[in-house]
Amino acid sequence: MTAINQFTAHIGLDWADKKHDVCVQFKNGERVFHVIKHTPEALDTWLKELHKQVKGKIAIALELKKGPVVYALQKYPFITVFPIHALSLARYRQTFWPSGAKDDLQDAELALELMLRYPQKIKAIEPDNADIRLLQQLVEQRRQLVEDKRRFVNRLINTLKQYYPQPLEWFSHRDSPLFCDLITRWPSLQQLQRARSDTVRRFMNAKGGPAVAHTEQRVASIANAIPLTTDTRVIEANALMATALASQIKLVNDIIRTYNERIEALFDTMPDAELFKSLPGMGPGMGPRMLAALGDNRNRFSSAEEIQNYTGIAPVTERSGQKSWVHWRWQCAKFVRQTFVEWAAKTVQSSYWAKLYYQGQREKGKSHQSAIRALAFKWIRIIYRCWKTRTYYDEAKYLLALKDRNSPLLKE
Structure with a gap:
């Protein structure tokens, strides 16, 4: 655990996208307030001047465990970051201002006081090694991309239901390359039915795999399908949207594949992988x-x-009185x-x-x-x-x- 008294200056920081309000306490107990622009240059100038002034390590408390401000602070060897939970800070503020009044400089000072008053409760961030930090970001970003793909797939399903529901019956995997390519090439039933059966058959079989077993059934279904609507305005608008969504799904799939390859390669180099x-x-x-x-x-x-x-x-x-709630x-x-x-x-x-x-x-x-x-x-x-x-x-x-x-x- 990092001893709080080893630092030559303690800082509470209330972060924002454009600027950061800070409360600095020096060894003699003096406190000063600043507003720092959220730019790499402004942060660098402020921190280096402060370090030159106090000649030692600096502790900074703020409401984040990760993010651009934390990443910016962690590159300085003389900075130690103490994350304050947002709910803890809100409750601490409410203790003194029950009305709910809030001020950024006030929050910076409260973060500073929490760090100083409860050093046993608020632990400094101890960064993992570089490979672990990279892996942590890659797996979380990959998951976000998977969620993006899920949203695109759901939107595509909803769009097809408006005018062209048959592909949803022919395919169970609505994020597969074959499904997306079908929508991109023939975005409406009318266009698909105008294509020659041999052309559709070659298209269905081109990628190989288990899908080939369903080709003849799908070709027959295409020939017998009846359009849900013949309104050309409905078809045109939804076909454009379906094509766009299918293209996005294919793009996200490619990006996820790139992430998978990088994650697997990195994971296999780590001592704990096995x-x-x-x-x-x-x-x-x-x-x-x-x-x-x-x-x-x-x-x-x-x-x-x-x-x-x-x-x-x-x-x-x-627990409260005779009541207990899990x-x-x-x-x-x-x-x-x-x-x-x-x-x-x-x-x-x-x-x-x-x-x-x-x-x-x-x-x-x-x-x-x-x-x-x-x-x-x-x-x-x-x-x-x-x-x-x-x-x-x-x-x-x-x-x-x-x-x-x-x-x-x-x-x-």
């Missing part, structure tokens, strides 16, 4: 995400419970939570004990999502142990351990 590959359900997409979630700093988490809380898998219990953890690393939940769902099909545990949860009346979260909670204990001790996961060994403990999961 450890994560040993876990069930850790395919080429999930393994890098899990490694990015935990990193390679074994001192980052001191217990499995810390990971359960960090990921948001552990529920929150609130609810979802609202504040957490949501992408990391998503990673653990999605991985846990995959292990139901790839791990014997995980499948038994999931079935047991469902038999108790738990919903699918609740059962998966409970399974993820249990998996975190295992993955933490493997990660902390650098030990590969062995399903047979774990099953023997369950048997030795007379686990109710394993029924004779």
Whole structure:
């Protein structure tokens, strides 16, 4: 843990897109306020002049763990960043201003005071190594692209339903190159039916693969299809939109493929790659995400419970008087939570004990999502142990351990 008294200056920073309000406290207790433009040049000039003045390390508290301001600050070796949770700062502000009054310079000073008053609670950011930081950004950006593709696919489906629903019956994968190429080449049923059957047949078979088995059925369906509408204005407008969306899906697919190649190449160079590959359900997409979630700093988490809380898998219990309420953890690393939940769902099909545990949860009346979260909670204990001790996961060994403990999961 970084000692707060080792710094020659402490700063609270309230960030924004255009400018940053800062409150600087020097060793003698004097406080000064500044407004700094959000440009690399302005930040560089201010920080270097301040460092020259105080001649030592500088601590900066702000409401971010990542982002352009954090990245800009982290390039200076004399700067240590202390992230303040936005909700913590809001509640702290409300303590003194119940009316809800808010001011940027005031928030900068409050961030500074939180850092100084609660050094045991607010931990400095300890950057992972360069490869881990790159992997963390790549896997999260890839996920964003996947979500973009999903939105484009849903919009394309809705557009086709307006005037040309037949392709949705002919194809189950609406993001496939064949489907998108069909829409791009023949964006309406009328255009498709004007094409020769042999031309359509060659088009359907050109990419090969399992789709070839459905070619004749699709060709016959095309010939017998009846247009949903003959309104040329409706067809023209929606055909243009369908073509645009199909092109976007193809482009995003290509970009995702580029990300997959870079992520896989980077992941394979990392010392912990084989450890994560040993876990069930850790395919080429999930393994890098899990490694990015935990990193390679074994001192980052001191217990499995810390990971359960960090990921948001552990529920929150609130008690007041005779009442007790257990609810979802609202504040957490949501992408990391998503990673653990999605991985846990995959292990139901790839791990014997995980499948038994999931079935047991469902038999108790738990919903699918609740059962998966409970399974993820249990998996975190295992993955933490493997990660902390650098030990590969062995399903047979774990099953023997369950048997030795007379686990109710394993029924004779």
